[in-house]
Amino acid sequence: MSLLPLFGWFDSSAVGEAIRESTWLFPVIEAFHLLGLAVIGGAILLVDLRLLGLGLRRQPVDQIARYAQPWLIGSLLAMLGSGFLLFTSEAVKCYYHDAFRIKMTSLFLAIVFTFTVRRKVTMAEPGRVGPLWSKIVAVVSVTLWSGVGIGGRWIGFS
Amino acid sequence: MSLLSFCEWLENTPGSIALHESTWGYPLVESVHVLALCLFLGLAVMLDLRLLGLTMRRVAVSEVAGRLLPWTVAGFAVMIVSGALLFYGIPVRTYRNIFFRIKVVLLVLSGLNAWVFHSTVYRKVGQWDLQPVPPKRARVAGALSLLFWSGIVVAGRMIAYNWFDQNP
Numbered sequence: 627m628s629l630l631p632l633f634g635w636f637d638s639s640a641v642g643e644a645i646r647e648s649t650w651l652f653p654v655i656e657a658f659h660l661l662g663l664a665v666i667g668g669a670i671l672l673v674d675l676r677l678l679g680l681g682l683r684r685q686p687v688d689q690i691a692r693y694a695q696p697w698l699i700g701s702l703l704a705m706l707g708s709g710f711l712l713f714t715s716e717a718v719k720c721y722y723h724d725a726f727r728i729k730m731t732s733l734f735l736a737i738v739f740t741f742t743v744r745r746k747v748t749m750a751e752p753g754r755v756g757p758l759w760s761k762i763v764a765v766v767s768v769t770l771w772s773g774v775g776i777g778g779r780w781i782g783f784s
Numbered sequence: 785m786s787l788l789s790f791c792e793w794l795e796n797t798p799g800s801i802a803l804h805e806s807t808w809g810y811p812l813v814e815s816v817h818v819l820a821l822c823l824f825l826g827l828a829v830m831l832d833l834r835l836l837g838l839t840m841r842r843v844a845v846s847e848v849a850g851r852l853l854p855w856t857v858a859g860f861a862v863m864i865v866s867g868a869l870l871f872y873g874i875p876v877r878t879y880r881n882i883f884f885r886i887k888v889v890l891l892v893l894s895g896l897n898a899w900v901f902h903s904t905v906y907r908k909v910g911q912w913d914l915q916p917v918p919p920k921r922a923r924v925a926g927a928l929s930l931l932f933w934s935g936i937v938v939a940g941r942m943i944a945y946n947w948f949d950q951n952p
Contacts, residue, residue, distance in 0.1 A: 649947075653941065653942060653944070653945060656941060657937065657938040657941040657942065660818070660821070660937050660938075660941055661934055661937055661938070663818075663821060663822060664821050664822065664825040664826050664829055664933075664937065665826065665829055666822075666826070667821065667822020667823065667825070667826030668822065668825070668826025668827050668828075668829045668830045669826070669830075670822075670826075671822060671823060671826055671827060671855075672826075672827065672830055672852075675855065680855075681851050681852060681855065682840075682843065682847065682848065682851045682852070683851070684847060684851075685843055685847075689842075690840075693839050693840045693843075694830075694839075696839075697830075697833070697839065772819065775818070775819050775822065776815060776819065779811075779814070779815045779818050779819070780811075780815070783811045
């Protein structure tokens with residue numbers, strides 16, 4: 627089954643059309659999306675640096691993860707909301723864009739990884755996860771989230 | 785030599801032309817500029833939030849600043865170099881752009897804010913290092929930093945649009 631009709635429906639929805647036809651809406655939503663990027667980047671890097679034994683390494687990993695969590699979830703929701711609005715205004719273009727597919731695949735994998743494996747590792751009692759595994763988890767996390775960011779930037783280049 | 789004639793001269797240098805006409809060069813620099821935002825601003829935001837007492841309340845402010853600043857400085861260096869390259873590739877149009885000018889003003893303001901913070905209230909950080917909510921002057925510095933940097937991000941994004949271009 628092709629998703630094209632669904633993407634076409636988003637594209638021709640009232641919201642998609644309003645954003646497309648306004649001069650201001652798309653840039654303003656995108657600027658908001660960028661602000662979310664800074665926060666989510668900070669919330670992820672704070673923990674991944676710690677897993678790598680860098681950054682705030684005098685604090686236990688689970689403590690740092692707990693501090694970062696509300697900011698991660700809050701900024702992720704802001705990103706998903708604003709990203710969805712941007713998407714509706716150019717859904718059919720996105721359908722044909724490789725960068726969009728790369729971004730969505732990375733995003734799916736990043737979210738699943740972050741809230742399963744990474745969550746388990748960061749919330750584990752100190753000493754239960756070896757430094758090598760912690761580092762691997764951090765590298766996978768940074769790689770997946772970078773894929774989301776790079777894919778996102780590349781949607782704008784056509 | 786006016787700023788405009790400098791930009792016109794810069795625009796005709798071989799390097800600027802090469803960057804401007806490259807298929808991949810400019811988008812690549814732009815991508816680096818955007819993604820380094822996570823490293824630089826992401827961690828700077830975390831420090832600002834600590835100054836506001838909104839996160840890491842039980843971690844010493846000096847520890848957050850000391851352990852994160854090297855990363856934000858590295859990220860800032862990437863931002864400056866990639867940002868300068870973005871300007872170098874399109875100098876005249878960028879110079880005329882109102883959002884670019886706003887961004888430069890906000891950058892100066894945020895630099896001043898950081899300088900005032902580090903040379904006043906942060907000097908006595910020993911007295912309030914472990915307070916969950918730092919003193920008012922530190923909170924103001926954190927809030928101003930968030931405000932200025934938000935403005936810088938928004939203005940930076942808007943440089944792509946030529947509304948209100950200036951003509952001097």
